[in-house]
Amino acid sequence: MAIFSIISAYATAVLGPGALSLFGLSPAVTAAVVSVGRSVLWSMAGAALTKPNLPRQQVMATITQTDTPRVRAYGRNLLAGQRAFFEAADGQLYQIIVMHHGRVDGLIRFWWDGEPVVTLANGDVDPKYKRNYFRDGNGNGGDYSGIPTPNLQTLFQTLWTADHRLEGQATFLTVFGDPPDEDFGKKFPKGAYTQVQAEIRASRVANMAGAMIYSENSALCIRDLMTHVDGWNIALDRLDTSSWQAFVNRCGQAVPLAGGGTEMRYRLCGFYTLDDQLKDVTARMLATCDGQIYETAEGKIGILGGAWSEPDVTITADDILSIEMQDGFDPFTDYNVLKSQFVSPDHGYQPTSVAEWRDEDALVTQPERAEQFDVDMCPSHTQLQRLRKIKVAKDRRDMVGTIRTNLVGLKARFPKGDGIHTIRVQAEEFGIDGVFEVTSHLFSIPDGYCEIGIASIQNPYGWSVTEELPLPPTIDELGKPPRQVPPPTGASLTQIPVLLSGDTYGGKLRLTVAPVTRGDLTLQAQVGPGNVSANASVAWATMAGDRFSAETGILPNEEVYTVRYRWRGQGDWIKAGSVTIVANPNVPAAPTGFARVGSSGAQLTWTNPATNFFKSRLFRNSTNSFAGASFVADISGLAGQSSSYTDSPGTGPWHYWVVAMNGSAVVSPPAGPVSITL
Template sequence: MAIFTAIIAFTGFVVGTGTILGLSAGLSAALIGIGKAILWSVASAVFGPKPPKASPQEVQAMLAQATGPRIRGYGEFLLAGTRALWEAQDGKLYQIIATHHGDVSEIVGWYVDGELVTFDVDGEATTGSAVGYLNVQSILSGDGGDYPDVRAALPTIWTEDHKLTGLATYSVIMTAPAIDQMSNKFPRSDQTSVQMAAKLSEVMDPRTMVVGYTDLTGPCVLDYLTHPDGYRIPLPAIDLDSFDQFTNLCDQDVDLKDGGTEKRYRVGGYYTLEDQPKEVTARLLATADAQIYMTPEGKVAILGGEWLEPDVTITPLDILSFEMSDGVDVFTDFNVLKGIFMSPAHRYQQTDAQEMRDDTALLTQPERVDTFGVDMCPAFGQMRRLMKCHWNARHRDWTGTIKTNLVGMKARFPRGQGKHVIRLVIEDLGIDQAFEVLGHSYSVADRTCDITVASIENPYPWDAETEEGDPPPPLADLVMTNAYVDPPTGLTLGQEVVGLGEGLNAVRLTATVDDPERDDLQLTAEYREISDFLWRPMIVGVGDLRAHSETVQDRQTYNVRARWQGYTDYSISEEISVMSNPVAPDTVTALTSSEAGGTITLSWINGGSGYYRTRIYRSDSATFGSAAVWVTLAGLAGTEQTYDDMPGTGTWYYWAVTINPSLIEATPTGPVSETI
């Protein structure tokens, strides 16, 4: 934090008594403290910014909890939120979702259970399975609770006092269809997920000082630094010229391999109000390979994201001593770099970018992988360019420190554009190249400067044709269409036995269909007990032709049907009876009988493997086919057991039969007989 030492010295700042730029002493001290937290985040650059406290899955889910994460975002992202209301009335389910802290600029799409759905101006669904049964409306600014339809339906529950001021919200009204249509209209019933893809916070463009929507990194960083939910730095303490210049850099067009262009540096993502400000700042800056610093005048400024040749050269005439070492370790440094970015083409999920590989090193080295994630980067091409910067930053020819005379003070402050670089000439090592300044301190008494440096090559030249690589294939949005598609054919049912331990099993249903030889069709399947009216969804992987259920009841009969997602016609349902323990258990052994005083006593040893119960069959003839189950007894596998019976006069025949948990019988043991 040497730069802040100099800032204090040059501005005459003393904590408790001094000021910066005429600000109050308390605010000046706070500003210095903020600067210390966010300047030269070398550790963040090396290890990557920390993720937000709430995962993307959490902020994209409709949470049924009292207080979910408070979310604010920049650029375009997919959000759900926390249910502020969840109430059923007269065949309708009313929900209000608090989705964003502060205003939202514009909605770009709605997803219902992951399917892109459109709505008319009144909020009625016009595509998707729930047409006629789903209404979604939104309030993007002001009082987020002001929904007349909800208040009219629930006047004592959702009153005028439920304002949700300062929150962007949306309401979801689900109308219950006929019972036999519920699984068609709302496959997840009352847990149907409705998500909003939107352009989020509007921010001030430092070039025009006008507030509006932009996803350029520069204005988004500026907004967070000054926002009440961010660093709260007053605007007079910001070097707006720096942000003006940096925004122009972000706004430059970069060629794409497949034609067209994209802006150089953009943001798409969110943060929670519980996240540490320095971590949020690091995540935003990572989208542009940028840094925050403080100018000699004590203002907060931004630099990075481009290359300018060094304007300071330090030669042997100025260097008093140096310590240099190789910056590359062929035994530990990574030779494969994986990247992760936020992809709108993949429903705004964290998505793998094509990896970068050092094919030359891999000829003689084992594969060593590093993963670099920029969760707020919204574009594949941008992510690949940032991966190149990260690779460059982690592979340095030289690292070390130099001690100089006071000429080294020239290296203390960055020029305010590009990376903070100087040129070093160290003839003893054959060095004459650019180095990045990573740290700087000085001694007035000794008239020396100590500078931490690492060699750097320009990481920004970019040839899209050879360097961009191939983006991950986009997910096909499976939307409702009027074109007819035959339902799945070849529906074949089966069962999978799931071991529960101690000889007990459970079972789940499986269903497979014929390959339609169309990659755009996604299988869905449902099952129900034969006596039930409620169909339940089965689990199907993306692109799979096989589905499976949760574990089901043993010894029950089920119907299963299948369809293609987005189409209403089902296959002919098939029927299956399930059995979780189909293997017959061990037989009873050592069956004997005795009679005394009209009581017949049976004795035997229970079956071992597969034992659940022992059935005693009784008959007045020696034919097992004429016998009936007289009693079913619990016991322990492989142990001796007895049973007393008083059947009355006559000759009585007995058999003992082991059954397993699915009531499968072993071979009968017997008969033994007694006459009373």
């Protein structure tokens, strides 16, 4: 009885009948902390009733308003935030986003328009057009003097000065380039609505040894909220160390997964704003681990729940003064289907449904009555299913009620702290013999009674991989269709001669691709000088055309050009080919009347073809083989007229051939040979 005398004396002298306060805290703070824990532990409805003031969609978006509340987060989060700076200079747009109040552990990666991207060490996401830089909040979040671009204080001397420190704020800087109009849709498909986000490991928390670490352990995150200046701001020595250590260990236990491996038993990833009610934030965090904040016998703050606890207190009929009991649930009005969502990192940090719980026996004869159970700070579908199993057990109890006992009931005041708070009640005359969870406890020392709220419960904490229901496949598992449109196929590049006047021709290049049914795709083609790659830095000129074909203008004869193509604004450039322009591909007729003039010397004469003629070309060989003949000279002349040439090859036998050429250097069949000996 000594312990009860001490408790009774303390309660009566300090607080009055039926009230206890957490040691050193005001009754108001005590009531807020303890009542939050009860609301979550007993019905697990706290998470649904205490949504954050700032919706998740807004936390993940870029906000321009200056009065947006600051965000603080635990675990992995995808955040955008409040725009602190937005200015253009030197053809680039600079934007600083304040995403987190206080230091974060680090950056995981950036996301652009809902997709994770690779960011190089120099900040490049896409050379020239997309760059990102990150500050973790350890110091001045507005200091971007070390980035490989002009110092913001230099670039914007009056707009962004050294006074713009953003001290203790985690931020990121995005630099947008200005692509050509033809590439704008490819680089920024959402235009002015382009969204940039940072996936981060959020606030560091103190472990039980006092070291600041990154952890998703629910107990450590809740403990941080209890002691942080932007949380309850309770001195660490007012927390019951053994209780918190036990709960940290409980959260860290390995739970097997159906797909192999294990996961931490209770993890927490989520955010709150500094405008949120702390009791609501606490409730949402406790919902990730079936936890409850409570007062210990020494008046300190402990945490319990999350596991089964065999009762070490038994209340018998000898101690019970009165009892009121009723059914724990109504099978004809309460839900028989329980739907659930959590925020899934594997699904782009979007609310993601898990397979619903169904009371198949009841559904045989009853209509479906669904209820929603969401835990937005739970990052795992398996963890959510385990929490849901606990919720179902606590919502579907056989009996709930109140017993009034003598002061022996004070033994049920304080839990063991190794799990939920249970006692055993044995009262045969009331038909009761079983384990009950303690849901409330009041007492009056002067009147000599305790009033204890009880609810029957069977252990809902066991878990087998066979109970795990599958999660909808992730985008990667589904084989996400590529964002880029498949490139054009069936490309064909041809040269088109164009008769300008008389025998004067010009040359064009024409590209065609296979038609497609999609009405939003149009061929984009360009021509550039030389035999170059598709991405060469040359003077590319646009080719005019329709949806599936394009043509150049008239190009200089005998010059080399490269054509590249793609769907307009989509994908990378593809090389169609490099072509030497032949404006007139028509083969001229061979010269006629090719003969030697006289019987001495090497004077030769012939008649040029009447059309398609530009000049003649003479060849000779010491043997009678045109294939090995050497070039002698090009001879100007007129179409249909005679031409001649006198050669001086030296002594020996010689064989001559002559060809006609058009303006595109297309040659005729040879005339000859004319054989002479000098």
